[in-house]
Amino acid sequence: MAGSQKVEELHCSIRSIRCHRSQQAASIDDFMRKASCSHCSSKLRPNVVLLGESLPQTSWHKYIGAIQRAELVLVIGTSLEVYPVNQLPMMTKGKTVYIDLDTSQHTTPFDLTIEGKIKEVLQQIPI
Incomplete structure (x- = not known):
């Protein structure tokens, strides 16, 4: 939103939704309606990394590379x-x-x- 073109969301994004179990993407509308995952019927949640959860490895490796070159x-x-x-x-x-x-x-x-x-x-x- 600040205009940066190269943004890697290490902790993912609150602006997207996914299934807690299957990790499948879901719509914000489904989340707001408290719908279940269309793939496995599990709960939907914001697509963020919570305390104790693993970071996305692809993003983590990009961060390490960028930090080392900075x-x-x-x-x-x-x-x-x-x-x-x-x-x-x-x-x-x-x-x-x-x-x-x-x-x-x-x-x-x-x-x-x-x-x-x-x-x-x-x-x-x-x-």
Whole structure:
């Protein structure tokens, strides 16, 4: 929605629906009507990765490749507590910047740490 052309949704998308059991895609209308999966009659759910579920491997490998090639990695608005995504900033050879309202809890070494409201910090960056 922000205009980025190359977006890999590591945690999938709340804007799509799938069957909990068969993983088959379903429509948002079916989900809103509380319909069951047309393939196996199981419940429909938003197509997001929940805590304890595995990340999509194709997306994960694309992320790792992009991180390894990156010259600059911005880590914005996260506590960096959830494995394995919290490992991504350490996989780059590029510079790393961490921006968050509370930076006191993270232990990952960054080249630059900026504490503040994300919108305000980003608006100050000259383009």
